[in-house]
Amino acid sequence: MKKQRYSTFKQLWLALVLIALSSGCSIGNDNSSNRALPPATIMPTEVVVLPSSTPATIPTPVVTPTLAPLLSYELAFLQSEEFGKPPGLGYTLESSWPLLLKAHPDHIVLSITQEDITNYDWDEQTLHLTADKSVLFRERFIDISWDKPVTPIGFIVLLDNAPEYGGIYTYPSVSTAFRYPVIYYLLEDDDTISLVIRPFQLAVEISKSNPAWDSILNIRVKDFFERQGKLK
Numbered sequence: 001m002k003k004q005r006y007s008t009f010k011q012l013w014l015a016l017v018l019i020a021l022s023s024g025c026s027i028g029n030d031n032s033s034n035r036a037l038p039p040a041t042i043m044p045t046e047v048v049v050l051p052s053s054t055p056a057t058i059p060t061p062v063v064t065p066t067l068a069p070l071l072s073y074e075l076a077f078l079q080s081e082e083f084g085k086p087p088g089l090g091y092t093l094e095s096s097w098p099l100l101l102k103a104h105p106d107h108i109v110l111s112i113t114q115e116d117i118t119n120y121d122w123d124e125q126t127l128h129l130t131a132d133k134s135v136l137f138r139e140r141f142i143d144i145s146w147d148k149p150v151t152p153i154g155f156i157v158l159l160d161n162a163p164e165y166g167g168i169y170t171y172p173s174v175s176t177a178f179r180y181p182v183i184y185y186l187l188e189d190d191d192t193i194s195l196v197i198r199p200f201q202l203a204v205e206i207s208k209s210n211p212a213w214d215s216i217l218n219i220r221v222k223d224f225f226e227r228q229g230k231l232k
Contacts, residue, residue: 070224074158075112078103083152089168093180100154100166110140120225121232127195134193181216
């Protein structure tokens with residue numbers, strides 16, 4: 001009886017195996033990974049650029065201000081009683097500048113404009129006066145007997161009628177240590193006058209790279225005399 005049931009079971013098992021094989025199924029081990037798979041369908045990929053958490057900074061263009069061309073130049077010599085009262089113009093810019101501004105324009109004794117200048121030597125910072133203005137300058141300021149300037153005399157340089165800088169009129173050999181701009185004269189061979197401008201009373205010449213020159217060097221002045229055809 002047992003043998004008959006085993007035989008019947010065996011026949012059923014074989015029948016199931018045949019059915020499974022005919023349908024492509026596997027019995028026992030799962031070998032589904034070994035079966036060929038249909039080719040994958042590759043979908044087009046869209047690249048999405050996500051915004052950065054920190055937005056890019058657009059550099060701000062540097063704008064260099066353009067200065068208006070200079071229209072007029074004036075060197076005004078001043079003589080005031082206050083210049084002769086101790087301490088006079090003093091030795092520093094802080095002491096001299098307020099007195100110079102106070103004396104201008106009521107105490108102008110001689111005015112020199114671009115019309116009175118034949119050339120401006122920019123490297124030497126020297127103004128060469130016309131023959132007529134040279135005569136007036138000598139009559140006004142130079143003691144013929146001693147051939148030295150009459151002191152104290154101040155000056156202001158005006159650009160488009162606005163005070164730019166100022167100082168004292170002196171001579172090179174003076175021992176006073178003025179710590180602000182000075183002007184002294186040179187008598188040329190043709191008896192004309194040249195006016196030498198320095199940032200302060202110099203015992204020796206200093207290099208043009210020295211920051212002290214910044215007090216008297218103005219690129220607008222250079223451009224102005226170049227346009228006038230008088231820059232040397």
